[in-house]
Amino acid sequence: MDSLNSATLDAMHLLASGDNELWEIIGISFRVSSTAILIATPPSLLMAFLLAYGRFPGRRLLISAFSTLLSVPAVVVGLTLYLVLSRQGPLGDWKLLFTQSAMVMGQVALCIPILVAMGHSALQAADRRAWETARTLGAGPLRAVLTVMHEVRFGLLAALLAAYGRIIAEVGASMMLGGNILHHTRNIPTAIALETSKGEFTQGIALGIVLLILAFVLNGLLHYFQGKGRFAL
Amino acid sequence: MTPTINIQFNGISKRYRRRTILDGIDIALHEHQCTLLCGANGAGKTTLLKIMAGLEKPDHGSLSTGLGETKWRRCRRALQEKVMYLHQHPYMFDASVRRNIGYALPRTSSSENRDQRIIEALQWADLEDIASASATSLSGGEAQRVALARAWLRSPSILLLDEPTANMDQEARLRTHALLRQLKDDGMAIVITSHDALQFQQLADRQLLLNDGKITLVSKSEQPENVSAFPIGQARHDQTG
Numbered sequence: 001m002d003s004l005n006s007a008t009l010d011a012m013h014l015l016a017s018g019d020n021e022l023w024e025i026i027g028i029s030f031r032v033s034s035t036a037i038l039i040a041t042p043p044s045l046l047m048a049f050l051l052a053y054g055r056f057p058g059r060r061l062l063i064s065a066f067s068t069l070l071s072v073p074a075v076v077v078g079l080t081l082y083l084v085l086s087r088q089g090p091l092g093d094w095k096l097l098f099t100q101s102a103m104v105m106g107q108v109a110l111c112i113p114i115l116v117a118m119g120h121s122a123l124q125a126a127d128r129r130a131w132e133t134a135r136t137l138g139a140g141p142l143r144a145v146l147t148v149m150h151e152v153r154f155g156l157l158a159a160l161l162a163a164y165g166r167i168i169a170e171v172g173a174s175m176m177l178g179g180n181i182l183h184h185t186r187n188i189p190t191a192i193a194l195e196t197s198k199g200e201f202t203q204g205i206a207l208g209i210v211l212l213i214l215a216f217v218l219n220g221l222l223h224y225f226q227g228k229g230r231f232a233l
Numbered sequence: 234m235t236p237t238i239n240i241q242f243n244g245i246s247k248r249y250r251r252r253t254i255l256d257g258i259d260i261a262l263h264e265h266q267c268t269l270l271c272g273a274n275g276a277g278k279t280t281l282l283k284i285m286a287g288l289e290k291p292d293h294g295s296l297s298t299g300l301g302e303t304k305w306r307r308c309r310r311a312l313q314e315k316v317m318y319l320h321q322h323p324y325m326f327d328a329s330v331r332r333n334i335g336y337a338l339p340r341t342s343s344s345e346n347r348d349q350r351i352i353e354a355l356q357w358a359d360l361e362d363i364a365s366a367s368a369t370s371l372s373g374g375e376a377q378r379v380a381l382a383r384a385w386l387r388s389p390s391i392l393l394l395d396e397p398t399a400n401m402d403q404e405a406r407l408r409t410h411a412l413l414r415q416l417k418d419d420g421m422a423i424v425i426t427s428h429d430a431l432q433f434q435q436l437a438d439r440q441l442l443l444n445d446g447k448i449t450l451v452s453k454s455e456q457p458e459n460v461s462a463f464p465i466g467q468a469r470h471d472q473t474g
Binding site for chain 1: 283316317322323326336337340383387
């Protein structure tokens with residue numbers, strides 16, 4: 001217990017001291033995950049909308065597929081992309097393996113099912129009259145889609161936060177696709193795994209504290225916007 | 234003077250789960266004319282209105298405008314330009330009354346012009362006092378007036394209203410009637426569905442009954458000859474514009 005307390009205190013000191021290596025790892029984590037969520041969100045929400053409002057063959061199959069993909073382990077996504085990006089793989093010529101781009105690809109693949117499945121649930125719960133009213137008031141398809149999304153913005157925001165929380169904390173895909181290279185692809189979860197395996201808990205705990213604070217801030221933001229009740233239309 | 238035909242729907246059919254809801258309906262709508270559409274619950278009134286508004290697709294049907302006859306798959310855009318549909322309980326976006334009304338304006342209009350037009354619409358529907366209120370917390374009568382203000386701003390050729398005064402008190406009903414009268418006088422063709430035919434007797438120029446997927450003419454008010462000679466079910470042959 002004493003060693004845990006002292007490691008936690010050391011971790012606090014490490015965070016407060018502005019340790020370059022630590023903050024670089026944090027920076028890589030946020031950069032990769034934020035890029036992934038920015039890339040994944042527009043097509044995922046569009047797909048969620050099509051699944052909620054469209055009527056086309058195979059729609060139910062797609063909904064089931066995305067729900068199933070929710071439970072695929074990150075390491076399986078990592079392995080699949082590893083095979084695709086490795087030198088013998090179909091995209092081997094791109095030389096992306098062990099780069100931040102590969103990590104972004106892995107995290108995009110991980111967060112798309114979350115965004116689609118949760119976005120679909122939120123959009124399906126929206127009042128159908130919102131779409132019809134927007135269209136009958138002269139809104140084009142894109143404006144009508146954005147209007148409906150605005151009406152269920154808190155559900156979509158929850159999907160976004162859940163997806164961000166998942167990818168910033170995942171270790172399997174980042175480890176396999178990034179390779180945990182210091183100054184290049186070492187992010188918070190891969191650094192925690194490495195430091196723990198070495199028996200060095202201080203940096204691991206410091207990074208864990210960052211993840212906890214992040215989770216707290218994300219949830220706080222969600223509750224704040226829900227309580228505030230509105231954005232401008 | 235013979236009113237111009239704004240739009241004519243030909244042979245509209247719709248089936249749901251092997252049940253025929255609409256069976257080859259022909260209906261033409263004129264400017265300055267109010268049509269009351271009656272029918273039992275589940276007769277297909279709402280479905281017909283939504284098809285006419287381009288919000289639902291019929292199994293069969295075509296549309297005639299001044300430019301000639303158009304197949305249905307091509308006429309959705311034309312319908313959405315010309316026709317506006319108001320739900321029984323109008324949907325209010327989660328924003329202020331002012332923003333809800335402003336939604337009906339094209340995005341291309343300048344902000345000064347938008348503000349001016351919104352103020353005019355608020356005055357028209359007597360909504361100035363609640364302009365900044367949240368539209369989702371309005372009473373049924375107020376929400377209906379917001380919806381009508383949006384219609385006034387958008388000024389479609391055809392306005393379709395689904396039970397516009399359902400669950401309203403007498404005062405709200407009278408205010409809604411007054412606004413509808415103004416829209417009609419402005420030249421809109423109006424179609425109202427209602428269970429209560431008596432309520433719209435003053436406003437309606439003709440009353441149609443939707444039953445077993447077919448429309449029949451129940452009554453019509455005295456009108457210039459060509460308007461009243463609007464034989465439902467044979468409109469394509471007899472219309473003279």
